[in-house]
Amino acid sequence: MRSRQSTVGESTVGQSTLHRASGWRLFARTVAARAYPRLIMNVREKWWLVFEIVLPLIGLCAYVFMYRANNAPADLIGFVIIGGAMSAYWMNVLWSMGNQLFWEKETGNLALYIMAPNSMMAVLLGMALGGMFTTTVRAASILAIGSVLFDVRFAVDSVPLLAAVFMLALVALYGMGMMFASMFLLLGREGWHLVNLAQEPVFLLSGTFFPISSFSFWVAAGASIIPLTLALDAIRQLSFSSGAAMGFLAVRTEVAVLAVLSVVFLIAARLLLRKLERLAIAEGRLTEARA
Amino acid sequence: MWASLRTAAWLGWQIESNWASPALFALYSIIKPLTSAAILVVMFGMVTQGNFASPAFSYMYIGNAFYMYVGAIIAGMAQSVVDDRERFRTLKSMYVAPVNIPLYLTGRGVARFFTTTLSVLVTIGFGIAFLHLQVHPGDIRWGLLFATLCVGMAMLAMMGLVLASIVLTIAHGSWLVGEAVAAALYLFCGAVFPLDALPWWLQPVGYLMPVTYWLELLRRALVGRVAQQYPSLAGFDDRALLTLLVLITAALGVIATATFRRCDRIARERGLIDRTTNY
Amino acid sequence: MRALAIETERLGRIYKPRKHNKDESKTRVALSDVSLTVPRGELFGLLGPNGAGKTTLIKILTTLLAPSSGWACVEGFDVHREPQFVRPCINMVSGGEASGYGLLTVRENLWMFAQFYGLSSADANRRIVELLAIVKMSDRINTKSSQLSTGLRQKMNIARGFLTDPKVLFLDEPTLGLDVEASRDARRYIRRWVDEDATRTVLLTTHYMVEADELCDRVAIINAGRVLACDTPAKLKRTLQREPIFHFETTPLCDGDVAAIAELAGVRKATHSSSDGRSVVELVLGEERVVGPVIGLLESRGIGLITLSKREPTLEDVFIDLVGRSMEEVEHA
Numbered sequence: 001m002r003s004r005q006s007t008v009g010e011s012t013v014g015q016s017t018l019h020r021a022s023g024w025r026l027f028a029r030t031v032a033a034r035a036y037p038r039l040i041m042n043v044r045e046k047w048w049l050v051f052e053i054v055l056p057l058i059g060l061c062a063y064v065f066m067y068r069a070n071n072a073p074a075d076l077i078g079f080v081i082i083g084g085a086m087s088a089y090w091m092n093v094l095w096s097m098g099n100q101l102f103w104e105k106e107t108g109n110l111a112l113y114i115m116a117p118n119s120m121m122a123v124l125l126g127m128a129l130g131g132m133f134t135t136t137v138r139a140a141s142i143l144a145i146g147s148v149l150f151d152v153r154f155a156v157d158s159v160p161l162l163a164a165v166f167m168l169a170l171v172a173l174y175g176m177g178m179m180f181a182s183m184f185l186l187l188g189r190e191g192w193h194l195v196n197l198a199q200e201p202v203f204l205l206s207g208t209f210f211p212i213s214s215f216s217f218w219v220a221a222g223a224s225i226i227p228l229t230l231a232l233d234a235i236r237q238l239s240f241s242s243g244a245a246m247g248f249l250a251v252r253t254e255v256a257v258l259a260v261l262s263v264v265f266l267i268a269a270r271l272l273l274r275k276l277e278r279l280a281i282a283e284g285r286l287t288e289a290r291a
Numbered sequence: 292m293w294a295s296l297r298t299a300a301w302l303g304w305q306i307e308s309n310w311a312s313p314a315l316f317a318l319y320s321i322i323k324p325l326t327s328a329a330i331l332v333v334m335f336g337m338v339t340q341g342n343f344a345s346p347a348f349s350y351m352y353i354g355n356a357f358y359m360y361v362g363a364i365i366a367g368m369a370q371s372v373v374d375d376r377e378r379f380r381t382l383k384s385m386y387v388a389p390v391n392i393p394l395y396l397t398g399r400g401v402a403r404f405f406t407t408t409l410s411v412l413v414t415i416g417f418g419i420a421f422l423h424l425q426v427h428p429g430d431i432r433w434g435l436l437f438a439t440l441c442v443g444m445a446m447l448a449m450m451g452l453v454l455a456s457i458v459l460t461i462a463h464g465s466w467l468v469g470e471a472v473a474a475a476l477y478l479f480c481g482a483v484f485p486l487d488a489l490p491w492w493l494q495p496v497g498y499l500m501p502v503t504y505w506l507e508l509l510r511r512a513l514v515g516r517v518a519q520q521y522p523s524l525a526g527f528d529d530r531a532l533l534t535l536l537v538l539i540t541a542a543l544g545v546i547a548t549a550t551f552r553r554c555d556r557i558a559r560e561r562g563l564i565d566r567t568t569n570y
Numbered sequence: 571m572r573a574l575a576i577e578t579e580r581l582g583r584i585y586k587p588r589k590h591n592k593d594e595s596k597t598r599v600a601l602s603d604v605s606l607t608v609p610r611g612e613l614f615g616l617l618g619p620n621g622a623g624k625t626t627l628i629k630i631l632t633t634l635l636a637p638s639s640g641w642a643c644v645e646g647f648d649v650h651r652e653p654q655f656v657r658p659c660i661n662m663v664s665g666g667e668a669s670g671y672g673l674l675t676v677r678e679n680l681w682m683f684a685q686f687y688g689l690s691s692a693d694a695n696r697r698i699v700e701l702l703a704i705v706k707m708s709d710r711i712n713t714k715s716s717q718l719s720t721g722l723r724q725k726m727n728i729a730r731g732f733l734t735d736p737k738v739l740f741l742d743e744p745t746l747g748l749d750v751e752a753s754r755d756a757r758r759y760i761r762r763w764v765d766e767d768a769t770r771t772v773l774l775t776t777h778y779m780v781e782a783d784e785l786c787d788r789v790a791i792i793n794a795g796r797v798l799a800c801d802t803p804a805k806l807k808r809t810l811q812r813e814p815i816f817h818f819e820t821t822p823l824c825d826g827d828v829a830a831i832a833e834l835a836g837v838r839k840a841t842h843s844s845s846d847g848r849s850v851v852e853l854v855l856g857e858e859r860v861v862g863p864v865i866g867l868l869e870s871r872g873i874g875l876i877t878l879s880k881r882e883p884t885l886e887d888v889f890i891d892l893v894g895r896s897m898e899e900v901e902h903a
Contacts, residue, residue: 018689018693018697018734018735019689019690019693020658020687020688020689021688021689021690022658022688025688026688029685029686029688030685030686032685033681033682033683033685033686034682036674036678036682037671037673037674037678037682040673040674040678041673044673045673047461048467050471051467051468051471052467054475055471055472055474055475056471056474058474058475058477058478059471059474059475059477059478061478062477062478062482062483062484063334063483065478065484065488065489066331066334066335066351066483066484066488067334067338068484068488069347069484069485069488070335070338070339070347070484071338072334072337072338073338076337076338106378107668107669108664108667108668108669109669109670109671111632111634111662112662112669112683112686113686114633114634115632115633115634115657115660115661115662116657116683116686116687117654117657117658117686117687117688118686118687118688123686190315193315193316193319194315196319196323197315197318197319197322197323199323200322200323200326200327200330201322201323201326203326203330204326204329204330204333208330209330209334210330210333210334210337211337214333214336214337215333278636281633281634281635281636281650281653282636284583284585284629284635284636286634286635287629287634287635462716566716566717567668567672567716
């Protein structure tokens with residue numbers, strides 16, 4: 001016969017009592033705790049300034065000079081700069097969320113996260129927020145330095161609208177990231193390859209370095225499932241005088257789609273995390289170390 | 292020494308070929324290089340209204356295709372240090388064994404060479420078949436091509452060894468170094484645009500890069516007529532350019548040896564050979 | 571009767587081969603028909619060779635792995651159906667763990683894990699200072715964990731396990747990597763921790779007989795996924811005490827000599843090994859007077875007797891009796 005007792009909220013250590021948070025407080029503590037390593041890295045390991053800003057900027061310049069060598073319109077240079085800045089978030093989603101779980105599995109941290117009473121969504125959100133500082137510095141630096149270096153002329157009508165599009169894009173992008181990350185509960189080394197594989201195709205399909213309207217309507221529409229696609233298009237339309245002419249859909253439509261994607265991805269992430277966690281536990285994949 | 296190289300090459304192949312799904316491997320080898328090239332193709336097509344018959348397209352396409360070797364070998368060798376130290380935790384065992392470490396690191400790059408060759412062939416083949424890439428088998432200068440590839444692989448191995456040596460001395464964040472350096476080199480070596488497109492004060496950097504000469508020789512071997520239309524290195528004939536490449540590669544060999552010795556000593560002094568960061 | 575901290579009923583786990591994995595050729599039974607009850611307040615040991623299923627059992631009980639058959643409850647909650655109620659009550663420490671982040675200090679790593687259990691920073695920091703003092707790592711509290719040796723890292727892991735003051739603590743070979751003194755300190759602390767509070771329970775897995783013998787209230791011996799025996803160490807050993815065990819050290823024996831000894835009437839079991847030019851034979855006898863015929867046999871075959879002693883049975887003897895081979899032989903097989 002199985003006996004049943006109440007859950008533990010307090011425990012005694014000698015004469016003292018440990019109080020444990022639960023619910024939203026536990027969620028918040030987990031987010032903060034998991035963001036902490038990422039944030040502290042920025043203080044302790046200053047090399048990231050070179051590898052996260054300087055070198056990617058140099059790589060991005062290659063695309064700019066390629067356009068210039070072929071007499072591209074000036075606004076396209078700005079498109080590349082914005083694409084390079086926003087792609088930093090995609091890279092963060094891929095490598096610092098999805099692939100990070102693969103690394104956590106290898107080191108044994110994943111088992112400890114699953115075993116603790118916190119939520120995996122809180123862990124992933126902590127990873128995302130922690131990485132966002134570095135990523136935002138990278139994106140902002142690319143934008144600022146690139147704009148100055150290549151004399152990019154912006155024509156922004158509405159900064160609040162631009163900011164709103166940007167924030168919505170981040171929510172959708174990170175929601176998608178959480179969804180992918182849940183798949184890593186099941187994957188081993190093939191997950192690393194999938195992440196590696198997902199870089200260039202996404203840069204291509206989302207029009208990171210060119211307007212997405214270069215593709216046919218249906219190709220661009222299909223690519224719009226990637227939040228980066230419509231985010232880039234909307235931001236470019238709001239930032240450059242020729243943006244609207246080279247745009248894919250009206251900004252309003254793109255904002256609406258991004259909003260829907262945000263909700264869908266976040267819900268899907270929550271559902272998938274639960275489902276795939278159970279599947280990983282059933283198949284014994286949480287604790288295997290696969291080289 | 293030969294045993295170190297051979298064993299490392301075997302190990303590198305075991306790691307590279309350790310795919311859970313061969314289908315995924317095939318997809319990876321085809322999709323990744325093609326989409327990388329496709330980005331440039333779309334960009335080019337948009338600004339030139341699809342003028343793929345233009346010499347500029349062949350210049351760009353070939354440069355980008357062969358640049359994959361640069362990323363794979365240089366970044367790959369640096370990544371081997373990270374993998375062996377952090378993930379597999381075998382670097383200390385390699386150091387304890389009578390293994391020639393520079394040759395070991397070079398051998399680990401050999402597997403990447405083979406997998407990248409597949410990607411390069413797929414990319415070039417796609418370009419010829421679908422994008423009017425001006426490569427005609429009858430016009431290829433095979434001798435120059437073969438010689439350039441051989442010297443180029445040695446050059447890239449030396450550059451990779453320099454980078455891998457530096458990574459030995461970096462405990463944290465070393466996983467970023469290889470890819471970041473390869474991405475940065477892309478700008479200066481005239482991979483997708485002639486050096487003349489760079490500002491005048493940056494052009495000397497390009498002339499200092501051995502990869503610049505390597506890519507130029509490859510273009511001359513594959514699409515000689517196209518290469519002639521870009522006068523950046525017109526002052527050098529093939530023999531001079533190849534000789535220059537050989538001399539630079541030899542110099543890189545000396546630099547790589549000296550760099551490895553110094554970095555190896557620093558890594559040992561700081562106890563970094565078996566340092567794991569768990570991050 | 572004390573409430574149960576851990577309860578399993580016919581628990582089983584089978585690993586099936588996956589497609590594309592050339593290393594897995596057939597189904598592997600990791601656990602089979604494991605039924606155990608561990609009341610609260612007990613320090614329960616799981617003793618067995620490598621690959622016996624100890625870690626698999628712990629993974630199931632800590633909600634990391636689903637059972638293929640049977641069920642298991644921790645603190646009254648089903649580990650598979652109600653993991654969200656099990657997790658606040660438990661913690662786990664594994665031997666040779668590499669968890670945490672290298673760029674964080676010991677304090678920061680421990681603080682981070684404490685947050686995942688909802689502890690306030692004040693409570694967490696206080697506990698960290700207390701526990702690091704117990705594992706004698708106070709001077710390393712601000713050292714980055716990437717700079718710790720294997721043993722120090724394991725001490726940090728042990729501190730992490732106790733940090734949240736769980737109701738049930740799972741220790742999977744926790745002294746792996748620790749030196750002799752540190753292992754002894756760890757064992758003492760584990761015993762004290764359980765004794766301090768009758769609601770605390772520890773399930774400890776080990777393949778060190780001494781650890782199980784010295785530490786555990788009860789021990790389950792497991793091999794090839796099955797529990798072979800479960801009782802207090804004293805009672806387990808007493809099952810063999812009716813049969814005396816003698817330890818002979820002789821000049822080298824050949825296979826024929828050993829066979830002849832084993833065939834003597836009254837010899838229940840004979841185990842033979844050689845080292846340094848000598849042979850060591852352990853005999854489990856039906857009664858003590860069988861020693862005489864054994865000595866006589868050695869004399870008749872011209873084998874020199876170097877030492878002879880009577881040995882009290884150990885848990886290793888219990889294991890050999892149950893399995894037919896020593897733990898090392900099982901691991902090498």
